[in-house]
Amino acid sequence: MTILNETLQEEELKIQTPSISRKDEYESVGKSVLRKDSVPKVTGKAIYTGDLHMPGMLFGKVLLSTQAHALIKSIDVSAAAAVPGVKAVLTSRDIPGENAFGIAIPDQQVLAETKVRYIGEPVAIVAAEDIFAAEQAISQIQVEYEPLPAVFSPFDALKPGAPAVHAKGNILYHTKVRKGNIERGFDEAAIIVENIYRTSGQDHAPIEPEAGFAWIDAEGVLNVFSGTQYAFRDRRQIAIALNLPMNRVRVANMTMGGGFGRKDDVTAEILVALLAWKTGRPVRLVYSRHEAMMSQTHRHPTYTRVRTGANKEGKLTAMEGVIYGDTGAYASLGLFVIKKMALHLGGPYYYPNYKSDSFSVYTNNPIFGAFRGFGVLQAAVSHEGQIDELAEKLGMDPIEFRLRNCLRPGLSFSTGQLMTNACGIATTLERLQDYLVENGLSIELHPEVSA
């Protein structure tokens, strides 16, 4: 625990602030520039992964788990393999390399081996001459499950004796943030408000569902095309699963029809690569909207209890909070999202004393990962609720209260990081004040808040 200087002297601040050279005229800053890819897009010429086509191309399809938590007793693919036009039916046994991947930690199975952990987990894949044969084959795969007790909220997952989603336990990560002296901070408070906030899960729903296209070129290099946010990381994970040296795998980024964080993870890439590698044919695998919603990552649902204190002068003295983030069946980026939430739980305000704990917890829900805002949005729901309620109780204008407490250069964030130049909250609030005055508006609190 480090206690930092709470205010910096002018001189020190200058040293910490990188100098930015300013010009009157920039090539693109402050100008409306045409996106390079927008003409192809507006004319329908831009090529997305699902638009790719090659002679001899096969159609891929994924069988998703129908169980939230179950042991796989057996998988019978014989009927599926016998469907006319089917070229490959693959299960975990057919993976040449490691059946493990994951953007942060490799806790995810490419194809479920002995156990499924959420409804929508890939269990088997098929490649066929047309999509109808692929669909028919999928419907013919017989999976025998032995259902296990499942957990669907972080609270259930943390109960003593709760079913273990992963052998190592249901806590993926515990983040602790400590600053100042929290007891003293609350002693100094004239008013303390405490609330519980819940935020729900959310699908990114990029208009383009996840897709992948793979083929082996004349030199034997496995080419994987997809709308991905991180081609190099995908490449690394494909190579490991297929047991190929990295220079045998090439990942090309196609036009991406919206990602919003979700396509940071591997989506269809390893599965389509396996199908192409096994069949020697080009393969296209496009998720349906339904499959994408079941199988891909989402925004974390969170549960937060937060206590915030302020003194009579309207200055925040302390904030204390505990966060439970449901990260679903696998880690994805759930470690970092919920960690970030602990750092940002106080929002853009200055607290001399700050304490937060966040727990990223495994459950048998779908996977929750990166989504625009990355945990900061969930935090905003609670810090803005707290600030409004404190302002109300202190009888202060909510903007004035925020201005009195917002971070400014020289003040420190929850982690102790000193704010230097990128700290625009005060200016933003002042503009808002001017806007309200210019337009003859005033802030009306929600009746429930002002009651």
Next chain:
Amino acid sequence: MDENNLIKMELTVNGEAVSMIVKGGRRLLDFLRDDLHLTGTKEGCGEGECGSCTVHLDGQSVLACLTPMERAIGCSVLTIEGVGSPTNLHPVQAALLDEGGVQCGMCTPGMVMSALDLLERNPDPTIEEIIEGISGNLCRCTGYKKIIYGIQQAAQELQAASPAGTVKESVE
């Protein structure tokens, strides 16, 4: 492929006559994308929710994911590929670019088709009418505002370009 299920698709697509023997029983969307390789028409949901598959069938906008391909036999289909080219953009396309209404672009072809349909029926729409006109098209990137302004700008340009009187007359 089931031989008994082959059908003859005879129709006009983007002004050109098409005659093909293909597997029947599929969606107009599959015929356009898989058989004709006109992949500008997108599939965002496959169940009539997102509008990214919007095309015109005999001048009416339809969702190609909900339209059986056989329904298009003998008809005239217009897709995004028949609207404008990179060197000769339709005013709706140019205005969408101008207003910054194109981001990932996945919804864009469907938006353009819905906007064209709207402007044909109502050349001088209010903002509310534009919102109504594209209410069947989802966009996850732009927040809609810039698309709406783009369509408004295109309407003004098209109106200014057409001789007085003719625009209103074309609306029944």
